[in-house]
Amino acid sequence: MxxxxxxxxxxxxxxxxxxxxxxxxxxxxxxxxxxxxxxxxxxxxxxxxxxxxxxxxxxxxxxxxxxxxxxxxxxxxxxxxxxxxxxxxxxxxxxxxxxxxxxxxxxxxxxxxxxxxxxxxxxxxxxxxxxxxxxxxxxxxETSWYPSVAKTFQLVQDSAFAGTIRKVVIHDGHQGPKEIGCSPEFLAWLTDPVLNGGGALIDFGCYGANIMTTLMKGQKPLAVTAVTRQYKPSVYPKVDDDATIIVDYADAQCIIQASWNWPFNRKDMEVYGDKGYIFAPDAKTLTTRNSTKNEAQTRKVTAADIKVFEDPFVYLAAVVRGKETIPPYGVYSQENNLMVVRILEAARESARSGKTVEIK
Missing domain, CATH: 3.40.50.720 (NAD(P)-binding Rossmann-like Domain)
Incomplete structure (x- = not known):
């Protein structure tokens, strides 16, 4: 034996x-x-x-x-x-x-x-x-690898710092896929309403929905309201190139601004609680302030400061080998990303109908 x-x-x-x-x-x-x-x-x-x-x-x-x-x-x-x-x-x-x-x-x-x-x-x-x-x-x-995002999750988990989340504002996007030089093969489906599901709303709205679902620990939103625009119809005739999505929860709200019209690449967020705020302007910077501090504090955050996999394939290998367990509603998880698609589908319908869509 x-x-x-x-x-x-x-x-x-x-x-x-x-x-x-x-x-x-x-x-x-x-x-x-x-x-x-x-x-x-x-x-x-x-x-x-x-x-x-x-x-x-x-x-x-x-x-x-x-x-x-x-x-x-x-x-x-x-x-x-x-x-x-x-x-x-x-x-x-x-x-x-x-x-x-x-x-x-x-x-x-x-x-x-x-x-x-x-x-x-x-x-x-x-x-x-x-x-x-x-x-x-x-x-x-990409934002799953950011030390600033992982640190934000940690600070929110410590409710003594920011308190209860009330509002989150998330900006994602760039000048546009054609403008930044995406390949013809990529553009062919990225700008197709069936193959991609939409334009900027899908391409960049998903980041905010993914992060907010983790911040809210998988809580189901009550409703979604969205407005999409075509600022460049001659470039992107079939899909939106700009979207604003409001995701309402019982006690919180998330505003997702997804665009192919930013003057530069951006992936940043602002998290406001009833005791303080956390700003993550890039992958490795945080600005924080809470009710006990008179001044905001800005600092650099690295993978050495907090456990985060900066290479998604290292994380995948660890999951496959059983060395890592994907947490419920973690940014990579099935539960989280099923909720992301629920939010995006509601946003797409809201933009089409001009009405707020309840999440059932």
Missing amino acids: RLLLSIFLLLSLHIQAQPVKVAVAGISHGHSGWILGRANKGDIELAGIYEPDTALIRQTVRRYKLPEKLFYTNLNTMLDAVKPEAVLAFGSVYSHLEVVEACAPRGIHVMVEKPMATTLAQALRMDSLATKHNIRLLTNY
């Missing part, structure tokens, strides 16, 4: 030490370079890449100097050939469901780029498949 236990422990340790075998499903997303160009750190093994666009495959082989044998033009063929432990979805938001439908029955974990899905029906299907087949389904946001 002791011998069997020893063998089991040695086998477990061996598995823990092995790099996580991952595959990529789709590479048309501009963020796919995060994994394609990632230096080999010994924690991730890139085993296969699915992409139906052969011209994009040739371009990617040249750009990242990757072996052609890594690439497949059929998703199921790739999954059966390389048998990855996890798949990273870097295609359109609409394609996320297809990836989960292929991976979940095979027991393959999935990380999709934000947001989780284009519609609530898609998100519910993905959530159901992940739960049924006991896989981890993560949604990746």
Whole structure:
């Protein structure tokens, strides 16, 4: 019995030490370079890449100097050939469901780029498949890696500092995907109302919904009110390029300003409680003040100050290996990102109808 236990422990340790075998499903997303160009750190093994666009495959082989044998033009063929432990979805938001439908029955974990899905029906299907087949389904946001965001969560958890949240204002966006030089392959679906689900409302509104859901510990909003604009219809004729979303809770409110019209890139937030405030103007800066302080204090925050994974693939590997458990309503979690899609769908309907939409 002791011998069997020893063998089991040695086998477990061996598995823990092995790099996580991952595959990529789709590479048309501009963020796919995060994994394609990632230096080999010994924690991730890139085993296969699915992409139906052969011209994009040739371009990617040249750009990242990757072996052609890594690439497949059929998703199921790739999954059966390389048998990855996890798949990273870097295609359109609409394609996320297809990836989960292929991976979940095979027991393959999935990380999709934000947001989780284009519609609530898609998100519910993905959530159901992940739960049924006991896989981890993560949604990746750049702000999930920010030390300033992690520190804000910690300060809010300590109610003595900011008190009860009353208002949160979140700004996300940039000058516009065409203006900043996104590739034609990326623009083709990012500016499509079906493949992306919308424009700036979806692309950047999801960040605020994701962070607010964590701040509110998964509390369901009462209602959502949204207004969208097309300031550049000649550039983005099919989708909105600016959105203001008001998410109302029983005792708090979140104002999300998502835009492809900012004069520069921004991802920042302001959290106001009944005892103080927390401003996070960038990834590593916080300005705080509470009722016991006469002056606001600004400081730098780094990953060394607070536990945060600044590399999403390191986090994914830790989750797959069982070293990390995704907390309920954590920024990567299924629960959180299902709520994000609920909020976005309500916002889209509110903008269409001109009415406040209740979250049922």
